[in-house]
Amino acid sequence: MTQRAAFLGQPYGAYLHRDIPQEDGELTHVGPGTPCGEYLRRFWHPVAASDELKDVPIPIRIMGEDLVIFRDLSGRVGLMERHCPHRGTSLEFGSLSEQGIRCCYHGWLFDADGTILETPGEPAGSTLKDRLCHGAYPTREHCGLVFAYMGPKELQPPFPVFDTIVGEGEEGHRPSSAAGGKHYMPCNWLQIKENSMDPVHTAFLHTIVSGAQFTEEFGVIPELDFIETPIGMVYIATRRVGDNVWVRMNDIIPPNIHQVASSSEDGRQEHGFDRPWLTQWSVPVDDNETMNIRLRHYSEEEYRSSNRPPVLTFGQVGDRDHEARQRVPGDYDAMSTIHWGMSRHGLEHLGYTDRGVIMLRNLVRRGIEDVQVGRSPLGAHQPAGQVVRTYANDTVVRVPAASSPEEDAKLLRETGLRVAQGYIENPPRF
Ligand code: FES
Numbered sequence: 001m002t003q004r005a006a007f008l009g010q011p012y013g014a015y016l017h018r019d020i021p022q023e024d025g026e027l028t029h030v031g032p033g034t035p036c037g038e039y040l041r042r043f044w045h046p047v048a049a050s051d052e053l054k055d056v057p058i059p060i061r062i063m064g065e066d067l068v069i070f071r072d073l074s075g076r077v078g079l080m081e082r083h084c085p086h087r088g089t090s091l092e093f094g095s096l097s098e099q100g101i102r103c104c105y106h107g108w109l110f111d112a113d114g115t116i117l118e119t120p121g122e123p124a125g126s127t128l129k130d131r132l133c134h135g136a137y138p139t140r141e142h143c144g145l146v147f148a149y150m151g152p153k154e155l156q157p158p159f160p161v162f163d164t165i166v167g168e169g170e171e172g173h174r175p176s177s178a179a180g181g182k183h184y185m186p187c188n189w190l191q192i193k194e195n196s197m198d199p200v201h202t203a204f205l206h207t208i209v210s211g212a213q214f215t216e217e218f219g220v221i222p223e224l225d226f227i228e229t230p231i232g233m234v235y236i237a238t239r240r241v242g243d244n245v246w247v248r249m250n251d252i253i254p255p256n257i258h259q260v261a262s263s264s265e266d267g268r269q270e271h272g273f274d275r276p277w278l279t280q281w282s283v284p285v286d287d288n289e290t291m292n293i294r295l296r297h298y299s300e301e302e303y304r305s306s307n308r309p310p311v312l313t314f315g316q317v318g319d320r321d322h323e324a325r326q327r328v329p330g331d332y333d334a335m336s337t338i339h340w341g342m343s344r345h346g347l348e349h350l351g352y353t354d355r356g357v358i359m360l361r362n363l364v365r366r367g368i369e370d371v372q373v374g375r376s377p378l379g380a381h382q383p384a385g386q387v388v389r390t391y392a393n394d395t396v397v398r399v400p401a402a403s404s405p406e407e408d409a410k411l412l413r414e415t416g417l418r419v420a421q422g423y424i425e426n427p428p429r430f
């Protein structure tokens, strides 16, 4: 149960409000053996971009585990415990070989799966290498990213393939998806996901407060619904643009993926399902830091353009000076500063527009409980070889306004829900 701070009902009352409740560790702690950590470990996560793996190993930290990732000289990717099982030197100083990585200290050689191939300093008859393995995790490269599975071996799920990343029936990936935009945020993973189920912030933060970072039409607070989908949940944000109704849906795909519809939509042209422009994983480095890895989906035309739109939009990283961020804040500033980087739910006062945040927390909690009782959590086991349908999109339909603002708000909501239900019943094909 979340411990709550007092509900402060009087002015100049800070003195009565100095207790800081604990974070909700069940939903936020990601280390080995924690409830959420074990839940997250039932999924494949991107841990690096393929093109980062050059001729030296890279130390990385994922879900509180210190690891090293490399591509050996025959092209295979290895992801293993950072510290050598002999006397603990960091394998980031190892040398890459045809088969795996060799520790710099006494030359032990490890294959990508953790098999110890050589222990050169040991006597010829030593059987140590045949009895001992180094800890390694399976990896898979897809669409320019390296994914890893860090859970129990016997529960390793098939690798999920989403329709936004692979065209149906195609081998390989869509030429119009591009990896990149890996960036870190000094905060817990869950508050990054919550941001994507909080569409009211696009009106305030991204338009009214900081000037239109997307299109002007985002500056209207939409009619809102949140519904569960076969793969997670969506928000449905519906706005009126003249005689049109613009329905925008963003996906949450548990545990840590969100898909974002286009930020250049303005609702002025009627159109059907328009694919999202972004898929983002938020992979915990540890409880207090998160690595966001994005795939940006381009139209063929955008992809081939010499002036291809950027992977990252304004304000996603903390690369501006502090005062500039204060004057024109972006997502990075709003998200990562929630309660010192670790949201304290007992200090929040959630309102009507936070239904999506609550629904998302419940999804995560349900997944954690599933793992605890031995069930497979939603999304962990997508059928092998089957493309997973996803729902994030913009749709613009012509529906002239109703006679009063109240009636029109109702009409917008009904339209949004009808569009969303239609896509869920008959998933559009790319
Ligand atoms: S510490 Fe790595 S081989 Fe000795």
Ligand SMILES: [Fe+2]
Pocket: 195, 201, 202, 206, 331
């Ligand atoms: Fe945002």
